[in-house]
Amino acid sequence: MPRRLIEKERKTGYMYFNAKKIRSNMRLEEILDVVFTRAEEYKRTARAILEGIKDIANTLNRRTLWIDDSEMSNLIRERIGWKRRSLAYRVLSEFLIPMGFIDYRPDEGRYIISRAFQNALVRLGSSYGRWVRS
DSSP: OOOOOOOOOSSOOOOOGGGGGGGOOEEEEHHHHHHHHSSSHHHHHHHHOOOOHHHHHHHHTTTOOOHHHHHHHHIIIIOGGGGGGGHHHIIIIIITTTTTTTTEEETTTEEEEHHHHHHHHHHHHHHHHHHHHO
């Protein structure tokens, strides 16, 4: 049975990137390189989860990319490993959900690929632009 996820705040970590290397057509792996600059294991886990959700949802012809709690448990067991499930739930609760990669709806028991990460970066850029002009 999947764990009850609550959104947690990260205690440490930082994001670093070279602005000249950011392109508009980056692969998921390149995006995760920016988000998880120094945490290879977290990066691999996040990639397995995100690609797993997309693969399962596409296989089941779901227009919105989502999976339920039991499908997430199976995904973690098959792609990450039963012994590494605490790492998977840590990456979900401390990174993917708060950063907006995934939206978790506990009442429905669904993990949904979200655009909140994209929208947050657009708002960040707009805020920075307004600050520069002020």
